[in-house]
Amino acid sequence: MIATEHIDKTNESLFSSMADTNHEQIVFCHDEPTGLKAIIAIHNTVLGPSMGGTRMWHYTNEQDAITDALRLSRGMTLKNSIAGINAGGGKAVIIGDASQIKNETLMRRFGQFVNSLNGKYYTAEDVNMTTRDMEYVHMETPYVTGLPESMGGAGDPSPYTAFGVYMGMKAAAKKAYGSDSLTGKRILVQGAGNVGGYLVDLLAKEAAVVMISDIFENKASSIAQKHNLEIIPPDKVYKTPTEIYSPCALGATINDEMLHLMDCDIIAGAANNQLHDEIHHDQEVSKKGILYAPDFLINGGGITNVYYEYEGNHNKERVLAQVEKIYDTTLKVFKTCEDENTTPQAAAIHLAEKRIKDIGNLKLRN
Structure with missing residues (x-):
């Protein structure tokens, strides 16, 4: 029997958290065969599609993962805006020990979830993620930045x-x-x-x-x-x-x-x-x-680098000139x-x- 009262309280708390931080959307991704548990938080898309990396971390509990996703995605909204790029804020977290669960199948399954958002969220690498991981994600979706330079991407941000x-x-x-x-x-x-x-x-x-x-x-x-x-x-x-x-x-x-x-x-x-x-x-x-x-x-600087990759006109000199404006x-x-x-x-x-x-x-x- 499902404890519906507990679920109702959890949902009420989650929607309150979304309202407090003005989030647009949260996507919970679960796939039992691969062991994937991920959260994609989309904070704001006024300036453009939400952009922000995916991190994998061995969170103490699922609530910590939700909190991290909410905080990080809001931070991306602020970061992208003040950097002067036309992208909104989003972030994804994958729950688990990267040294134990990360593999091609899991990353490609995650890519399928990213793809289901139809370009509202573009991902890239973050903590415990590499350009190789983004290659796997890219096998399932075009909504990826931070790809290796050998694939025409901007490389490591x-x-x-x-x-x-x-x-x-x-x-x-x-x-x-x-x-x-x-x-x-x-x-x-x-x-x-x-x-x-x-x-x-x-x-x-x-x-x-x-x-x-x-x-x-x-x-x-x-x-x-x-x-x-x-x-x-x-x-x-x-x-x-x-x-x-x-x-x-x-x-x-x-x-x-x-x-x-x-x-x-x-x-x-x-x-x-x-x-x-x-x-x-x-x-x-x-x-x-x-x-x-x-x-x-x-x-x-990193999101600026992958943003120009997304625009299709990336070059290192342009990125460095833009990043230098942070001063x-x-x-x-x-x-x-x-x-x-x-x-x-x-x-x-x-x-x-x-x-x-x-x-x-x-x-x-x-």
Whole structure:
């Protein structure tokens, strides 16, 4: 017998969550033969089809996966808008341990679910996903970006994400120190994945004093050996004094417990949804005197790269020129903070939402 009362309460809670965040659609994908459990969250399609990567993660429970999908898809709406591209926000999460369940059949089955949305959602790689995985998804649907360059795609978006974070970090340094030079600055990069690795490359070229940390010791060791870096154990990250903290792993690392321990001037990283509570921790960061470069503002390089692939006119020079504008946009956000006595997060959200509203009104007049 189905516990209908429990289902009704679950649905009521889910619709309330959608209403609170103004989501358009959530798709639950289940396929028993492959073991696929996935969620596709479409937040907003005013500017264009929703775009955002797919991540695979071993979530503690299904509610955590839903929450992550909702937060990430809303973040993509803001990211795509403030990046100046004509795409809405969406995101997909696949529940499970990538090392155990990810294979061609599962990825192709997921591609069939993406295809069923008829272009309302375009996917790409994210955490625990590769260009090879996107090849499998593409076997079942054309609504994929981030394909290998050998297939005419834009390739790995990670270098462009890292470059955007680097630009945002330099803008934050300009605001905090009066110079955008990162030479000699102590910078702790938390997360030794693809983006973190490329970011370290850029920082090392500028002779920053870089430290690296990751829950996977082998990943941190690989990057540390390449650049002769100090490795910070994960449980020491927030107790380590540094001028710039750069979260480049999973989100919600800026929370009550960790913020109490943080000793830094600037937070500027690639991780999505770094603030555990968008309003409360935004205010707490400012009270602590830390300059925060909002994640969706500075980590938009990767989505810019795959967007031009979607448009069909991708070239590296064009993408880099667009991503470089993150520097000026970040300074604009900081200037707005001064003029309007607000926080960087609030100012960046206002800028992103204003573009969506303006373009939406423009479309209504056609």
